[in-house]
Amino acid sequence: MTIEKHKKMNKGEVTLIERVANDMFLIKIKVAEDFVSHAGQFVSILCDNHTMRRPFSIMNFENQEMSVLFKKKGDGTAYIASLNIGDTVDFIGPNGNGFSVGQCIWDEKTLLVGAGVGVAPVFYLKKVLGDKARLIAGFQNANEIPSCLQSEIDFITTDDGSFGEKGSIIAYFEEQISAYKPERICVCGPHIVLKLVAETAKKHGIPCEVAMEKTMACSIGVCRGCVVTLNRNGKIDNASVCKDGPVFLGEEVVW
C-alpha cells in the first residue's frame, strides 16, 4: 500500500460548496495537475487561525476536482462551511494509505459499508470499483442522508426509519453478507461501527478493511497523537492513523 512520495503542501480553489444534508456539506476543490489520490486517503485542511488542521477523507477525485464531504461540528468545520466559490483552501495531502482494493485491478466482490459522514471514502471506492462493489450505508434519519449520494447508495438504513430500512446498518449487515456474498468488506464510520463490522467480517472469514478516524495534530506521522494499537501476528504495536492508516485490516486492530 505504498504511495509515491511528493511535496504535499497544496492550495486549491473552491469550485462548489453546498449543504447536502443537515449540517453536512460538500465542497469541491480544484487542485494542482500533479495531484493523485486513492480512495481512503485524506487531506488536512487549514482552518483560518486554528492550530490543528482538520482531516477529511477524500470523497471523489475527477477532472482535477477533489470532493470532500464534511459535517459542521465546531469552529474549524464552521470556517470551512463559510468558504465561498473562488476562495483558496490550504491543505496537506493526500495523506496516508488508502484501501488496498482502490489501488490495483481487483476482481473480488466487495461490500462497502458507510455510517454517517463515513460514507465518503467508501463512496469513492464504489466509483473506482463500479459493478464489483455494493454500497450500503446507515444514517440517523432522512435529513442526514447527503442528497448528492442518495441515488448512488444501494441500500440505506435510518435509525428512526424515516428513509429506507429502520434501524442501524449493523442490524442488516449479516443479512447483506448472506445475500451479496462479498469476498472483501471495506467500512468507514464511527468507532463502534468499525468494531462491529470487523468482528462480524472475521466471524464470516471475510477480509475487512477499516478506515479509521482520530483527532490529529500533525496528520503526517510526526506527533504520535492519533495512534491506535495493532496486533500483527502476535506483535502488539502502535500505528498512527494518519501515516500508517487511516485504512487498517480490521482483524489487526486491537479494539
Place this chain on the structure above:
Amino acid sequence: MVDLSVNKGKLSLKNPIMTASGTFGYTDEFDDFIDVSRLGAVVTKAISLKPRSGNSWNRVIEVTSGMINSIGLENVGIEKFISDKLPVLESKNINFVMNLAGSGMDEYVELAKICEANKIGAVELNVSCPNVKSGCLEFGTDARTLGELVKSVRAEYSGCLIVKLTPNVTRIEDIALAAQESGADAVSAINTLKGLGMKLSFRNGKFTREQVIGGFSGMAVKPVALGVVNRLKQVLEIPIIGLGGIASMQDVLEFFAVGAEAVQIGTANFTTPDISERIIDELTEFMQNNGFETLDELKERLKS
C-alpha cells in the same frame, strides 16, 4: 551573503532555527515539505533507554490558539535510534540534538554514555515532560536534584549539553542556575505548560466530554516563554535557546530581543510543516535587506 551562524561555547549552529523535540519525529516525514539539512538543528523526539509505547488513546486536543498533548514519550528506544535513525540523519547531513528522557538518574547516565560512545554532538536533557508519571519532571522541578543529574551526565558526556526547562516551577532561575553550575552548556526554555483541554457537547439530553490533560503548547504560550527567557537572561551566562509558540520570523526576533541565542519551532510545525525553512528564508532576507551581516549584529541592535 549574511552569516546566520551561532557560536556560543559548545553551542554551534549554522543558523539559529531549530525544531523542537516531539514536533519533528525523526525528520523523515518532513522530507515531503522542506530540506531538513538547512535547519540549524533538529531536536529529536525524546529517546529513552527502552522503547516506550506512550499513553493510551486520546492524546491530543485543540484549545484556543494552541493544543494539549499527552503522548507520553512514545519512542523507539536508543538502541533502535542508533541502528536505524542515526545513519539516516548522518547520510542526509542533518544537524541534530538528541533529546534524552530517563526514568531515573541511572538511565540518564546510561543514555549519556551511549551518546558519548556514538559521538553524538549535542544532547538535550528532557527533565520536564509533564506526561509521564515517574522520572523526568521530578528532575526539572528541584534545583538540587537537577544539579546532581546534570553533574552525573556531564561526567560521562563531552558534547554540547542542553537542559530543557519546565515553566511549571516556582522559581525557574534557581533551576537554571543549578544546571549552569553543574556544567550545562545551554538551556532551552520552555517545555509545555500543564493544562487541560476539553470539548463538551450536548445531545439527546446527554453531555459528551472529550478531554486531554497534558502539555499546553502553541501560540498562546508565547508570552509565558518570552517572560521566562527574559528572567533567565538576567541570571545566566550560558546561552538560552528560546521556544514556546514561535510561528513567524517576528516571533523569532522577539525571542532574540529578550536574549535568546537560538530558537526552536514546535507546535507550528504541525500547522505549517514548512514553517521552519520559511523562517530561515525570511530571516536571511530581512538581514540582507537591512544591512545586517551577522546574527550577532542583529541581536545587538535588538537589545538597544
